[in-house]
Amino acid sequence: MFRLDGKTALVTGASGGIGSAIAKILHAQGAKVVLSGTREAVIRELAEELGEGAFYAAANLSEPSEADALIAKAEEVAGAPLDILVNNAGLTRDTLALRMKDEDWNQVLNVDLAAPFRLCRATLKGMLRRRAGRIVNIASVIGTTGNAGQANYAAAKAGMVGMSKSLAQEAGSRGVTVNVVAPGFIVTPMTDVLPDAQKEKLLSSIPLARLGQPEDVASAVLYLASDEARWVTGATLHVNGGMVMA
Amino acid sequence: MSEIADKVKKIVVEHLGVEESKVTPEASFIDDLGADSLDTVELVMAFEEAFNVEIPEDAAEKITTVKDAIDYIEKQKAA
Numbered sequence: 442m443f444r445l446d447g448k449t450a451l452v453t454g455a456s457g458g459i460g461s462a463i464a465k466i467l468h469a470q471g472a473k474v475v476l477s478g479t480r481e482a483v484i485r486e487l488a489e490e491l492g493e494g495a496f497y498a499a500a501n502l503s504e505p506s507e508a509d510a511l512i513a514k515a516e517e518v519a520g521a522p523l524d525i526l527v528n529n530a531g532l533t534r535d536t537l538a539l540r541m542k543d544e545d546w547n548q549v550l551n552v553d554l555a556a557p558f559r560l561c562r563a564t565l566k567g568m569l570r571r572r573a574g575r576i577v578n579i580a581s582v583i584g585t586t587g588n589a590g591q592a593n594y595a596a597a598k599a600g601m602v603g604m605s606k607s608l609a610q611e612a613g614s615r616g617v618t619v620n621v622v623a624p625g626f627i628v629t630p631m632t633d634v635l636p637d638a639q640k641e642k643l644l645s646s647i648p649l650a651r652l653g654q655p656e657d658v659a660s661a662v663l664y665l666a667s668d669e670a671r672w673v674t675g676a677t678l679h680v681n682g683g684m685v686m687a
Numbered sequence: 688m689s690e691i692a693d694k695v696k697k698i699v700v701e702h703l704g705v706e707e708s709k710v711t712p713e714a715s716f717i718d719d720l721g722a723d724s725l726d727t728v729e730l731v732m733a734f735e736e737a738f739n740v741e742i743p744e745d746a747a748e749k750i751t752t753v754k755d756a757i758d759y760i761e762k763q764k765a766a
Contacts, residue, residue: 569729614723 443667446471449521454530456483458629462655475515502556512563528557529579553597574617582625609675618674620665625681627653648683712754
């Protein structure tokens with residue numbers, strides 16, 4: 442079950458905590474994996490660590506042309522067409538709306554929503570022709586609940602869900618599935634810096650009583666990327682310890 | 688038959704997996720050749736690539752038969 446032998450996957454944002462966990466699990470299940478990120482040294486190192494069947498393709502997804510070119514670049518370095526696309530790259534520019542500049546809004550919408558769309562569009566072309574493919578978009582619980590200070594991020598992540606449902610309808614007749622994994626609070630450098638009081642409050646709102654590990658998210662991605670998920674499309678899989686049950 | 692017509696026919700045969708004899712000028716992609724809406728979009732994109740032309744959305748919507756495609760591309764190429 443859940444083996445990916447013979448498959449090729451691209452994971453964006455692979456230098457981050459969740460992205461690298463996703464890359465590792467897909468690779469461990471037999472897929473060739475192309476790691477993408479802005480920091481070439483980091484993704485190169487991770488690719489070397491994974492060894493055979495791991496590749497890297499740096500891209501700055503805030504540049505539309507780099508996003509447009511990434512799929513072809515990934516297929517070139519892997520020497521195979523993509524069977525699996527994981528749109529995991531994202532960034533935040535948090536501030537209350539009153540102080541949020543257009544630039545903060547645009548940057549987040551561009552990298553967290555427009556770039557995934559561009560990558561989906563470029564990948565779908567081949568997947569539709571080959572009558573197979575898996576796209577997994579990484580959103581966030583914030584896209585469902587909203588969050589003060591994250592109007593841009595919440596909009597992008599909620600937008601990702603609507604986009605994925607639309608693409609799922611367009612691509613379904615060709616056996617291509619498009620799904621979303623929406624993580625809750627995961628242990629990463631981003632959540633490490635939260636003050637203890639805030640961490641405790643957070644934990645009391647999580648029925649499973651702990652923060653998530655990147656591997657918890659990666660396992661959900663693996664399922665949706667596998668052949669076994671063949672009849673699941675347009676879905677959002679919430680991986681948040683029960684914090685929000687949507 | 689013109690070179691363009693030949694090439695269009697070949698693309699249609701290849702993409703829709705239909706017999707060449709069925710790809711007559713009057714054949715409608717959807718009604719006669721079994722295409723769905725996604726196929727028609729993919730066909731238009733294949734034409735754009737093969738002939739190096741741009742087919743805007745409103746023009747693409749009007750291309751419903753093999754002849755429509757040939758006529759449109761011939762017109763673009765002549766322009």
